[in-house]
Amino acid sequence: MKFNKRGDLGTTSLLFGERTSKFDLRVETYGTIDEAVSTLGLARATSPNEKVKEKLLYIQKELFVLGAELATPKDHRSKLKDTIDSAKVELLEKAIEELEKEVDIGSSFIIPGNTVSSAAIDMGRTVIRRTERLAGRLRQEGTFENVEILRYLNRLADFLFTLARYEEFLLKETAPRLQSESLKS
Numbered sequence: 001m002k003f004n005k006r007g008d009l010g011t012t013s014l015l016f017g018e019r020t021s022k023f024d025l026r027v028e029t030y031g032t033i034d035e036a037v038s039t040l041g042l043a044r045a046t047s048p049n050e051k052v053k054e055k056l057l058y059i060q061k062e063l064f065v066l067g068a069e070l071a072t073p074k075d076h077r078s079k080l081k082d083t084i085d086s087a088k089v090e091l092l093e094k095a096i097e098e099l100e101k102e103v104d105i106g107s108s109f110i111i112p113g114n115t116v117s118s119a120a121i122d123m124g125r126t127v128i129r130r131t132e133r134l135a136g137r138l139r140q141e142g143t144f145e146n147v148e149i150l151r152y153l154n155r156l157a158d159f160l161f162t163l164a165r166y167e168e169f170l171l172k173e174t175a176p177r178l179q180s181e182s183l184k185s
Contacts, residue, residue, distance in 0.1 A: 018073050025134065025137060025138055025141065025143070026070060026071070026138060026143055028134055029070055029131060029134040029135055029138055030067040030070045030071050032127060032130055032131045032134055033063050033066055033067040033070070033131055034067065035127050036063055036124055036127040036128050036131060037060050037063050037064070037067075039120060039123050039124040039127050040056050040059060040060050040063075040120075040121070040124040040160075041056075041060060042120045042123075043056055043117055043120035043121045043123075043124055044056040044057060044060070046116045046117040046120055047117040047167060048117070048171070049117075049167065049170050049171075052117070052121075052163065052166070052167050052170070055095070055163060056121070056163075059156065059159075059160075062084075062088065065082045065083065065084065066084050066149065066152065066153075068080060068082075069083050069084060069144070069146070069149065070135070070138070070143075070144065070149070074143075074144070074145075083146065084146060084148050084149050084152045085148050086148055086151075088148070088152055089148060089151045089152050089155050092152070092155040092156060092158075092159045093155060095159055096155070096158055096159050096162050099159075099162045099163060099165075099166045100162060102166065102169065103162075103165050103166045103169040105161075105162060105165055110161075110165070112164065114168050114173045115167065115168060115171050115173050117167050117171075118164040118165070118167040118168045118171075118173070119164075121160055121163055121164035121167060122160070122161070122164045124160055125157050125160035125161050125164065128153055128156050128157045128160060129157050131153055132150065132153035132154060132157065135149055135150055135153055136150060
């Protein structure tokens with residue numbers, strides 16, 4: 001195992017060498033993206049459906065693009081080969097529309113956990129929602145200007161919600177739903 005001990009005192013390198021605290025909001029945000037990548041890897045490993053696995057692998061790769069963009073200081077952004085843009089957001093929107101043609105999402109709250117793979121996709125969705133909140137704070141601080149990042153994260157969470165329902169549909173499982181009557185006292 002390769003180790004260099006440079007992070008032993010609580011700092012890490014951004015892309016292109018600049019050092020920052022491991023506790024910096026930027027590091028927390030791209031670290032949460034890493035968590036999402038791993039969670040979606042679990043979903044991919046447990047899914048029996050090739051179409052779902054392909055979509056999850058694609059998203060995992062796109063999250064590396066997003067993580068790299070967030071880990072790059074502003075003055076080095078032009079060095080990135082790929083970034084999050086409106087085309088990536090539109091691709092997610094089209095994917096959601098395609099999945100919704102096959103599965104009825106409904107309007108009541110879903111209780112995740114009907115299958116291992118759909119539950120893992122839902123876990124990935126909640127990690128993406130946390131990433132979205134962190135990225136929103138980063139944007140407010142002026143760390144990045146690309147508004148497509150926030151749009152992408154919002155749409156990605158919607159996509160993952162829909163994909164989890166699609167996974168259940170393919171497995172002929174239906175997630176329990178919380179009916180409004182059960183909320184009344």
